[in-house]
Amino acid sequence: MTDTSATNSFEGDAQFSDYVALLKPRVMSLVVFTAFVGLLAAPSPIHPFLGFCAILFIAIGGGASGALNMWWDADIDAVMRRTKKRPIPAGKVMASEALALGLALSGFSVIFLGLATNWIAAGLLAFTIFFYVVIYTMWLKRATPQNIVIGGAAGAFPPMIGWAAATGTFSIESILMFSLTFMWTPPHFWALALFMRSDYDDANVPMLTVTHGRRSTRKHILVYTILLAALAIGTGFTSIGGYIYLATAIVLNALFLKGAWDIVRRNEEMCEADDFKAERRFFKLSLIYLFAHFTAILIEAGLDKFGVFA
Amino acid sequence: MSLVKPSAVHKRRAGLNTSVGLALAAFIALVFGLTVVKVGNMDFTMPPGPEQEVQNGD
Structure with a gap:
């Protein structure tokens, strides 16, 4: 679990960009793009504004799972060269804030995707967040060398969610x-x-x-x-x-x-x-x-x- | 002119507060847009008002 004691000394207040960084914007860009393709490749037309909302909520859901991942993995992020500048190990954002943001955005994105499109897509988004945070981050990542293989499923769901948002089916x-x-x-x-x-x-x-x-x-x-x-x-x-x-x-x-x-x-x-x-x-x-x-x-x-x- | 001289904390947090404000405004616009599209797009009919109910009852 996360050791938060090292994250309580702040050099300055967190900026908005630090909270955005919790959402892993680079990963989010892949999520947005593949979900967009899934949405447009689907045979059923969707209202452009609803399509925009669907992509936005899928992106927010992906970002929320990124924040929860950073909350849980703050201890190993602080060790790895590639991740030690992330907001929590850098001391800009507290781990509890990342948890709160991740949970709030998860609920928000799933509910609004359901309201904007359909509950199949929303359920799939909820499952994706659960899979990435609980199955991959909390369980497999530190337990098996096949972590990437099985955990990769979480990153693969967005085109399916985009497709489901347009058609309501798989x-x-x-x-x-x-x-x-x-x-x-x-x-x-x-x-x-x-x-x-x-x-x-x-x-x-x-x-x-x-x-x-x-x-x-x-x-x-x-x-x-x-x-x-x-x-x-x-x-x-x-x-x-x-x-x-x-x-x-x-x-x-x-x-x-x-x-x-x-x-x-x-x-x-x-x-x-x-x-x-x-x-x-x-x-x-x-x-x-x-x-x-x-x-x-x-x-x-x-x-x-x-x-x-x- | 402000009655209280802004402190360093206010200045530091101005950017964050402005961004949160803009995010909330965007959320309001989003909900409004969703409402307009959903109401306009679907087979949505207003429930009968009291006057209509009285007329239908006659």
Whole structure:
């Protein structure tokens, strides 16, 4: 649990931006984008203002779970180089404030999403927050090296919520969008763990790099990338795919597989020599990868609605 | 002109207070917008008023 005693000495009052930082705006941007694609790719039209509200409440729900994550993980955030400047370990916001903000925004976002769209979407958002905070943050993150694999589901739900907000149901298309993000998460985070290596060791978080070693992590990245490529290219033959999506998927998955193959062939001496160049490149590519796939789905949805290729 | 000279604490917190104020104003606008869209969009009918009920009762 969080040790709050270290967070009570304040150099100054918290600013609004510190509370915004609790909501993990960078993660929120991914949530907003994938939820937006899920909403627009759905076959049922939605009033533009209701669509805007749906995306806003999904983003707030995602941000709320980020605040609750920072409340619970304040002790390990203070140890890791990547996270030690977050508002709680930096002493700008008290852990109890993050808890209050997270709980309040969770309730607010779920209720307002239900009122604005439907209760299926709201229920899915509530489950996502529960999954990220309780299943991932409180339980799996410190208990199993598969934390990223199972916890990745929480980040994969937004396109399903967007789809449900427009249609009021689940469907194979929304599950495919979920699966794409779900399968993408492990190689993305394991690449990060390879070059931010001391962080997870110092914090005693059982990342695969710590429990099974770096060699095993490289092999895992390759295996997950192969499975992801099969899924991503296969999605091109479903109703959310099309020529543009398929072309995007083939190019990016070829590059991603090449990146994973480069990683598996390398040893630690090679990485030290070039400061993890291949791992960093793979991580950057993974960001472009997900963005490009969802953009392609969005374009295909737009073309369908305007009757192009129909 | 303010009766009390603003202290350093007031100055430091001005930014936070303004931002919270703007967030609350945005929330009000959001609820108003949602109400307009929901009432305008759905098959929403006003319940009969007292006068209509009397007429229907005749």
